[in-house]
Each structure stands twice: as structure tokens, then as C-alpha cells.
Amino acid sequence: MSEDKALTKKSENITDWYNEVVQRAELADYAATRGFMVIRPRAYEMWEHIQSDFDHTIKTKYKVKNAYFPLLIPESFFKKEQEHAKGFSPEVAWIANTDEQNRLAIRPTSETIIYDSYSKWIRSWRDLPLRINQWCNIVRWEIGITRLFLRTKEFLWQEGHCVYANEKEARKEALQYLKEYAKLAENLLCIPVICGEKTQAERFAGAVNTYTIEAIMPDAKSLQMGTSHYLGTGFAKSFGIEFLDQEGKKQLGHQISWGFSTRLIGAVILMHGDDKGLVTPHALTETKIVIIPILIKGREEQVLNEAKELEKSLKSFGAFLDAREQYTPGAKFSEWELKGIPIRIEIGPKDLENKQVVLVRRDTLQKQFLPRKELKETIKKELKQMPIDMYNKAKNLQESLITKVETKEQFFAESKQGRYLFVPFCGLPNCEAEIKEKTGLSSRCVPFDSKPNGKCFWCGKEKAKYTYFAKSY
Structure with a gap:
């Protein structure tokens, strides 16, 4: 744990x-x-x-x-x-x-x-x-x-x-x-x-x-x-x-x-990843689903048996049952959120009565109350949708971090704000060395579709290509 x-x-x-x-x-x-x-x-x-x-x-x-x-x-x-x-x-x-x-x-x-x-x-x-x-x-x-x-x-x-x-x-x-x-x-x-x-x-x-x-x-x-x-x-x-x-x-x-x-x-x-821990694209893990039984005194055996049946029916999706008795459901939720298991399924006495389960996607943490008969189809749908949503979320974040600038003054100002900068640059090593020394930023790449149609923001040379600059890992 x-x-x-x-x-x-x-x-x-x-x-x-x-x-x-x-x-x-x-x-x-x-x-x-x-x-x-x-x-x-x-x-x-x-x-x-x-x-x-x-x-x-x-x-x-x-x-x-x-x-x-x-x-x-x-x-x-x-x-x-x-x-x-x-x-x-x-x-x-x-x-x-x-x-x-x-x-x-x-x-x-x-x-x-x-x-x-x-x-x-x-x-x-x-x-x-x-x-x-x-x-x-x-x-x-x-x-x-x-x-x-x-x-x-x-x-x-x-x-x-x-x-x-x-x-x-x-x-x-x-x-x-x-x-x-x-x-x-x-x-x-x-x-x-x-x-x-x-x-x-x-x-x-x-x-x-x-x-x-x-x-x-x-x-x-x-x-x-x-x-x-x-x-x-x-x-x-x-x-x-x-x-x-x-x-x-x-x-x-x-x-x-x-x-x-x-x-x-x-x-x-x-x-x-988020404040709760790892968020794993499901293509990178064999274990895609964790089943957590909500054990209430007097109903433990009934809930556990149903959870075991769920595990058997969902084996093809990479499901496993966390039946450890020494940990509370809340502790298990936190652990598997930290470790990034893509989908969590909860089942307790009320769910048995209503013939339903609770499904939680790790990337959104949103709960769905599902009839048992709809579970497999919903899992298929969610596993298909999760990579799309994760990609789009990342894309939106990345686009929000890029700033296009034209001058040295703008470059200095935006670099202090921790932005990912897109600037016209001549590509000469001596210019790049000066930029890195004074700002800590280095060129990351010249996009393949970048055309030589501007003035270098640093030295003023013509035919500069728009280039990405940032700090790097």
C-alpha cells in the first residue's frame, strides 16, 4: 500500500x-x-x-x-x-x-x-x-x-x-x-x-x-x-x-x-498525471480494470462472490479483483488512482439490489452507474474514447502554452513567463549560443512547413524560419 x-x-x-x-x-x-x-x-x-x-x-x-x-x-x-x-x-x-x-x-x-x-x-x-x-x-x-x-x-x-x-x-x-x-x-x-x-x-x-x-x-x-x-x-x-x-x-x-x-x-x-497520481494510457498496461468490492457487515460473502463473477467475466479486458480485507475501499481507491489503473469498478450491497455497478474512469474521475447488462459494452466504448480524450486534453494544454513573438523584447518578456516560444530565427550557432546564455532557452525544432520569410528576432538577418524555443528536459 x-x-x-x-x-x-x-x-x-x-x-x-x-x-x-x-x-x-x-x-x-x-x-x-x-x-x-x-x-x-x-x-x-x-x-x-x-x-x-x-x-x-x-x-x-x-x-x-x-x-x-x-x-x-x-x-x-x-x-x-x-x-x-x-x-x-x-x-x-x-x-x-x-x-x-x-x-x-x-x-x-x-x-x-x-x-x-x-x-x-x-x-x-x-x-x-x-x-x-x-x-x-x-x-x-x-x-x-x-x-x-x-x-x-x-x-x-x-x-x-x-x-x-x-x-x-x-x-x-x-x-x-x-x-x-x-x-x-x-x-x-x-x-x-x-x-x-x-x-x-x-x-x-x-x-x-x-x-x-x-x-x-x-x-x-x-x-x-x-x-x-x-x-x-x-x-x-x-x-x-x-x-x-x-x-x-x-x-x-x-x-x-x-x-x-x-x-x-x-x-x-x-x-x-494529476494531483492524485499517474494516469496511464490503457494501451500501456495489461491491467486495465480494478474491481473493488464495498464490503458491509453481513453482506460480505454475497458482495465478494458477485465481485469474483465480475472478475471472471471481465478477464478479457484485463480486470483484477482487489479483495484485500485489511484496507478500506477508500484506501484502495487512492492506491489505484495513484498507480493509474485506467478503469475502476465498484460494487456494494446497494448495487446488488439495483443490479448495477459503478464505473469510474481514471482520466476524468467521473462516476457512471450502469446496469450490469450494459457493463461490457460500456467498457468497450470507454476504452475506445479514453485515448481520444487524453490526446485532446493534452493538445489543448499544449496549444495554450505556445506564444508567437517577433522581437527580442517580446522574447525576453515571454520567456520570463515560462512560455513555449515560436519566433523567426536565422539558425546560426553563434546567435543560438547568445540566446541560451541570456535566457536559458534553446531551439527545439524548425517545423517542416516553416518557410524562410522573416527577419531573425535576435540579429535581424533576412530569410529566418519560424523556430520553437523553450527550456527542455
């Missing part, structure tokens, strides 16, 4: 609220090693549903194959691609005590170790396209404050790595995988996202272009939900990924990579 102390209100302190929900809803815990976390079964089940959904998509639609590559990467591999090495050097955890001539890095990402293998596997145009994904853990030695799911030194993710014969095909699929991420976020997690391209300053180290989906959280901070990268031929040159084309000429492979991580779970918690 969870602690009795009330949660911090989300509207009053979202940071404290988030930390309390993660631990008290039994999603994760802090590990003995600082900066690491333990993912508990409730959250790992969410990750398994995300894995299953996306794994099915990439295998059936794109013929991607799963593989696994080593955790440890020789230092010499990083040196082969200097821009990549420079970008990741602050985050790399090194193993110093080895028998190897080179130091070994614990993977911060797997481009280098995977591309060493690709250089051996690819010989001809017939070997392309090569599409491989791996589900694994990553270690990045973050210097700043760590937060469970959102920023820890170790996390779980998927990373896809593909090689193509030409740029057109590579770019096309980089955008297709990003679209799949957007579908997953919006359809499975019920979180609306903004799709676009990263600026030069925010680009993945070694990439020609980085594409992203960004979600606006309730505190107007941005959470990067997934990225894909067109890598060009830079890694192919460094690692010797070459093939003979149909005319027998040697060519370099064009590459992309794409990934998302367990921070998606953090996004679900932040986006949908």
Missing part, C-alpha cells in the same frame, strides 16, 4: 510532484550508484508495450531486423569520426583497467561499433539497403542533475542503423521513421508532438541533418521524444562502408540512424 501522505500538487511544484509519483506509484527507484535508476515492473511493463508496438511496425513495414552489438567500444573507433567523437567526449564513461591497447568506452551510442561490422558485411549494391535495429542500454556520464526516466546516466533505448545506395532513399526513410515515432507518441502514448528539424547547434554529432519530435510538457518545457538523423557519407568514409554499384564502380553508403528511449515513460507521467 502506498504512503498516506498527500502528493504535492502538480500545479504548485511539478518537480516534486513528478518525483513523488514516480516512486510512490512504484515506477522506478534510485539505484545505489548515483545517477542510475531501477525500473520497477509497472514501468517496465509500459516499456514492453512500447517495444512491442514499435518492433512490430519496423519489422512489418520496413523489414528491419533486430541484432545486438557489444557494450564496449575501442577508443580508436571514436577517433575515426572526429565530429562524432568531439560531440560525445564529455559523456563517455571509460574503462581504464583493461588488457587492451586502447581504452574501452561504455557505449553512449553505437554508431562506431555497428559501422565497423557494416564495413565487413557490405560489398555489393545487392547488400543494400541494410536495416538493423537494436534494443539495448546506453550509458552517458551526465554532469548535471539526474531525474528518473528523464535524465539518468543509464537508460534503455532502441537505435536503428541503416545503409542505402543513395541519398534520396536514405533521406526518405529517415523521415519515415520520424513519422512512425510521431504515430507512436500520439496513438499509443496520447501525446501530441511537433515534428521538425534541429538547428545546427542542436544537431546530432556527425549528422548532416537531425529530425525530431518534441512534446510540450505542462510546465512549457520541451521533451525530445525521438530523433532520426541523415548521416550522409561521413561515417562511411571513416569506417570504409563501400559497395560496388550495378556498373561495378565503388561507392560510399548513405546512412541514417534513429532512436527513442525510456524517457517516453517520463513523458507519459508528466503529460497525463
Whole structure:
């Protein structure tokens, strides 16, 4: 049973609220090693549903194959691609005590170790396209404050790595995988996202272009939900990924990579949770319904028997009966609201007399008094409607947090109000560095439909594109 102390209100302190929900809803815990976390079964089940959904998509639609590559990467591999090495050097955890001539890095990402293998596997145009994904853990030695799911030194993710014969095909699929991420976020997690391209300053180290989906959280901070990268031929040159084309000429492979991580779970918690705790999209949990009997002295056996029959009849919906006698119905209500079970069904002596049950949706907390014969159809209807309502609620909130501004003065004023800003921006790294230093905001993405038709709000350069700026997780 969870602690009795009330949660911090989300509207009053979202940071404290988030930390309390993660631990008290039994999603994760802090590990003995600082900066690491333990993912508990409730959250790992969410990750398994995300894995299953996306794994099915990439295998059936794109013929991607799963593989696994080593955790440890020789230092010499990083040196082969200097821009990549420079970008990741602050985050790399090194193993110093080895028998190897080179130091070994614990993977911060797997481009280098995977591309060493690709250089051996690819010989001809017939070997392309090569599409491989791996589900694994990553270690990045973050210097700043760590937060469970959102920023820890170790996390779980998927990373896809593909090689193509030409740029057109590579770019096309980089955008297709990003679209799949957007579908997953919006359809499975019920979180609306903004799709676009990263600026030069925010680009993945070694990439020609980085594409992203960004979600606006309730505190107007941005959470990067997934990225894909067109890598060009830079890694192919460094690692010797070459093939003979149909005319027998040697060519370099064009590459992309794409990934998302367990921070998606953090996004679900932040986006949908309320003052009572976690609100879980039902697609992320096997247990969709909790049945709570209201036991009154003298009627216990009758009510409990009826509750057991309910559990049997609703097994296909993922129902379970909380028949613990040591806790009151009110305590059970609070616990399962905290843990985010999508639907609660209550049944007591009066409900038996009226041949009804009480149904409560976790996202709205509204009670419905239903005739028993209508229960199954109502559950089907509510499970269909819940994701739509959760998505729309999130969409309305996000839209209320965006402010379009044109000038530096407006930018300063609105940034102090904690807004998610949409401004014409030149995209130059030196301008972005100044903005970040003076306001703490960074560019999040340039929407794909943004046209170069304005003056940069910061430096006045022409042909600026409207770009989102915000603080980020």
C-alpha cells in the first residue's frame, strides 16, 4: 500500500510532484550508484508495450531486423569520426583497467561499433539497403542533475542503423521513421508532438541533418521524444562502408540512424498525471480494470462472490479483483488512482439490489452507474474514447502554452513567463549560443512547413524560419 501522505500538487511544484509519483506509484527507484535508476515492473511493463508496438511496425513495414552489438567500444573507433567523437567526449564513461591497447568506452551510442561490422558485411549494391535495429542500454556520464526516466546516466533505448545506395532513399526513410515515432507518441502514448528539424547547434554529432519530435510538457518545457538523423557519407568514409554499384564502380553508403528511449515513460507521467497520481494510457498496461468490492457487515460473502463473477467475466479486458480485507475501499481507491489503473469498478450491497455497478474512469474521475447488462459494452466504448480524450486534453494544454513573438523584447518578456516560444530565427550557432546564455532557452525544432520569410528576432538577418524555443528536459 502506498504512503498516506498527500502528493504535492502538480500545479504548485511539478518537480516534486513528478518525483513523488514516480516512486510512490512504484515506477522506478534510485539505484545505489548515483545517477542510475531501477525500473520497477509497472514501468517496465509500459516499456514492453512500447517495444512491442514499435518492433512490430519496423519489422512489418520496413523489414528491419533486430541484432545486438557489444557494450564496449575501442577508443580508436571514436577517433575515426572526429565530429562524432568531439560531440560525445564529455559523456563517455571509460574503462581504464583493461588488457587492451586502447581504452574501452561504455557505449553512449553505437554508431562506431555497428559501422565497423557494416564495413565487413557490405560489398555489393545487392547488400543494400541494410536495416538493423537494436534494443539495448546506453550509458552517458551526465554532469548535471539526474531525474528518473528523464535524465539518468543509464537508460534503455532502441537505435536503428541503416545503409542505402543513395541519398534520396536514405533521406526518405529517415523521415519515415520520424513519422512512425510521431504515430507512436500520439496513438499509443496520447501525446501530441511537433515534428521538425534541429538547428545546427542542436544537431546530432556527425549528422548532416537531425529530425525530431518534441512534446510540450505542462510546465512549457520541451521533451525530445525521438530523433532520426541523415548521416550522409561521413561515417562511411571513416569506417570504409563501400559497395560496388550495378556498373561495378565503388561507392560510399548513405546512412541514417534513429532512436527513442525510456524517457517516453517520463513523458507519459508528466503529460497525463494529476494531483492524485499517474494516469496511464490503457494501451500501456495489461491491467486495465480494478474491481473493488464495498464490503458491509453481513453482506460480505454475497458482495465478494458477485465481485469474483465480475472478475471472471471481465478477464478479457484485463480486470483484477482487489479483495484485500485489511484496507478500506477508500484506501484502495487512492492506491489505484495513484498507480493509474485506467478503469475502476465498484460494487456494494446497494448495487446488488439495483443490479448495477459503478464505473469510474481514471482520466476524468467521473462516476457512471450502469446496469450490469450494459457493463461490457460500456467498457468497450470507454476504452475506445479514453485515448481520444487524453490526446485532446493534452493538445489543448499544449496549444495554450505556445506564444508567437517577433522581437527580442517580446522574447525576453515571454520567456520570463515560462512560455513555449515560436519566433523567426536565422539558425546560426553563434546567435543560438547568445540566446541560451541570456535566457536559458534553446531551439527545439524548425517545423517542416516553416518557410524562410522573416527577419531573425535576435540579429535581424533576412530569410529566418519560424523556430520553437523553450527550456527542455
